[in-house]
Amino acid sequence: MSFTYEPIGFIQSPFKSKFGVPRQPGLVESTALLRIDPPWDDPLAFRDIEGFSHLWILFHFHEVQPREKWSPLVRPPRLGGNNRVGVFASRSPYRPNSLGLSLVGNGGVSRSGNQTILTLLGGDFVDGTPVLDIKPYLPYAEALTGARGGYAPTPPPATLPIHFEPRALLALETIEPSLPGFTTLLKQMLALDPRPQYHSDSPDHHYGLPLYDYNVRWRVDQGAIHVAEIESHEAFLARKSTPDSRE
Amino acid sequence: MSFTYEPIGFIQSPFKSKFGVPRQPGLVESTALLRIDPPWDDPLAFRDIEGFSHLWILFHFHEVQPREKWSPLVRPPRLGGNNRVGVFASRSPYRPNSLGLSLVGNGGVSRSGNQTILTLLGGDFVDGTPVLDIKPYLPYAEALTGARGGYAPTPPPATLPIHFEPRALLALETIEPSLPGFTTLLKQMLALDPRPQYHSDSPDHHYGLPLYDYNVRWRVDQGAIHVAEIESHEAFLARKSTPDSRE
Numbered sequence: 001m002s003f004t005y006e007p008i009g010f011i012q013s014p015f016k017s018k019f020g021v022p023r024q025p026g027l028v029e030s031t032a033l034l035r036i037d038p039p040w041d042d043p044l045a046f047r048d049i050e051g052f053s054h055l056w057i058l059f060h061f062h063e064v065q066p067r068e069k070w071s072p073l074v075r076p077p078r079l080g081g082n083n084r085v086g087v088f089a090s091r092s093p094y095r096p097n098s099l100g101l102s103l104v105g106n107g108g109v110s111r112s113g114n115q116t117i118l119t120l121l122g123g124d125f126v127d128g129t130p131v132l133d134i135k136p137y138l139p140y141a142e143a144l145t146g147a148r149g150g151y152a153p154t155p156p157p158a159t160l161p162i163h164f165e166p167r168a169l170l171a172l173e174t175i176e177p178s179l180p181g182f183t184t185l186l187k188q189m190l191a192l193d194p195r196p197q198y199h200s201d202s203p204d205h206h207y208g209l210p211l212y213d214y215n216v217r218w219r220v221d222q223g224a225i226h227v228a229e230i231e232s233h234e235a236f237l238a239r240k241s242t243p244d245s246r247e
Numbered sequence: 248m249s250f251t252y253e254p255i256g257f258i259q260s261p262f263k264s265k266f267g268v269p270r271q272p273g274l275v276e277s278t279a280l281l282r283i284d285p286p287w288d289d290p291l292a293f294r295d296i297e298g299f300s301h302l303w304i305l306f307h308f309h310e311v312q313p314r315e316k317w318s319p320l321v322r323p324p325r326l327g328g329n330n331r332v333g334v335f336a337s338r339s340p341y342r343p344n345s346l347g348l349s350l351v352g353n354g355g356v357s358r359s360g361n362q363t364i365l366t367l368l369g370g371d372f373v374d375g376t377p378v379l380d381i382k383p384y385l386p387y388a389e390a391l392t393g394a395r396g397g398y399a400p401t402p403p404p405a406t407l408p409i410h411f412e413p414r415a416l417l418a419l420e421t422i423e424p425s426l427p428g429f430t431t432l433l434k435q436m437l438a439l440d441p442r443p444q445y446h447s448d449s450p451d452h453h454y455g456l457p458l459y460d461y462n463v464r465w466r467v468d469q470g471a472i473h474v475a476e477i478e479s480h481e482a483f484l485a486r487k488s489t490p491d492s493r494e
Contacts, residue, residue, distance in 0.1 A: 051397025072292035150298025
């Protein structure tokens with residue numbers, strides 16, 4: 001027995017790859033657009049949705065490659081990547097069915113040409129995420145007081161200090177006017193420490209984080225993040241083709 | 248493009264049909280069992296789940312027949328069945344993809360023979376519901392204070408007075424010892440007024456509500472529910488085959 005679902009639309013998001021995406025929605029001030037496909041784009045399907053401040057988005061983890069072998073344990077980033085918990089005690093994307101569930105702010109429905117667009121506030125979606133359903137958040141049933149949150153009782157700390165080096169600052173001056181909020185979003189993402197679970201601790205190791213059409217190069221030195229450079233994706237790709245590229 | 252998912256298990260629930268099932272989880276004190284199928288039944292997949300007091304169950308609405316034509320509007324019971332809202336502003340089972348989402352209490356994982364069983368508290372699942380995923384409820388991200396709940400800001404009223412007629416009382420005396428909580432659950436379900444949206448208001452009209460292996464016959468007269476009879480499913484079926492059956 002199996003069930004087949006079709007996407008009702010796809011998400012356009014500043015997060016261009018899994019790397020650096022906040023590990024839960026609501027942790028950063030991001031805005032994403034959910035573009036609804038026909039026939040589900042009928043504006044009637046959204047009637048009265050404005051009364052709900054928050055929405056559930058059910059989606060497919062499209063960037064997750066199915067593993068050859070089923071693994072019942074996962075290593076949540078919350079536990080430093082060293083401790084393993086059961087997959088059903090986690091929100092890991094590596095699950096028997098690649099179904100994701102995210103709570104987002106309702107940024108409203110709009111029409112652009114023939115398209116119906118739902119604006120999602122605070123989401124954690126990789127660009128291009130296929131969406132299967134939208135449901136209203138029901139505070140009376142779902143805003144539980146006194147629920148226990150296991151090994152993740154509080155939000156993850158977002159405390160890493162961030163230093164922008166001169167070239168990065170210069171880039172921000174150019175980018176921010178055309179993408180208002182870019183700097184805030186980048187700071188919020190980096191403060192959450194988006195390093196992979198098994199990371200090099202060498203201060204020379206540079207990471208690349210894709211955000212909108214830019215690639216952000218940064219490293220960690222003495223507990224602080226240093227942003228070396230923010231370059232357009234084109235410049236990044238050109239540099240990547242040189243033999244001594246670092247990423 | 249489409250996505251195919253396999254059930255990880257099936258729910259065993261006292262609710263034997265859609266009729267009478269509370270329209271949100273948490274409204275009645277029901278207990279259901281989620282029987283996990285191999286290979287997902289590995290107890291390791293549930294490690295540390297006991298730290299979470301509540302769980303999300305993602306499931307397939309298996310009792311919903313796909314409609315021939317897509318309808319962007321639904322009539323939520325909450326609005327008396329007379330007002331239509333967009334399907335994405337509702338939790339109706341009639342949706343583009345028949346995906347359900349319910350928040351339940353975590354009643355613990357147990358092993359019975361070779362089976363892994365998760366006990367679900369307060370669910371609103373029809374017996375036999377196929378489950379696609381289990382995720383922990385994250386209070387820090389999902390217990391929102393100040394969220395707006397549109398046309399459903401508070402729980403539905405559960406205020407209908409209930410009278411048991413002598414034959415029904417007699418039946419309860421027999422049933423309750425073998426199914427502790429049956430009476431409370433039945434009262435809670437009936438108080439929520441499980442009548443279909445377009446109901447006859449005739450005090451002579453009897454409804455049948457299947458619960459565990461019983462059928463409950465009741466009617467509404469002058470704003471109160473009168474339970475006429477609680478009979479075993481076998482007796483119910485035998486009576487149904489007589490020509491003057493009412494249901």
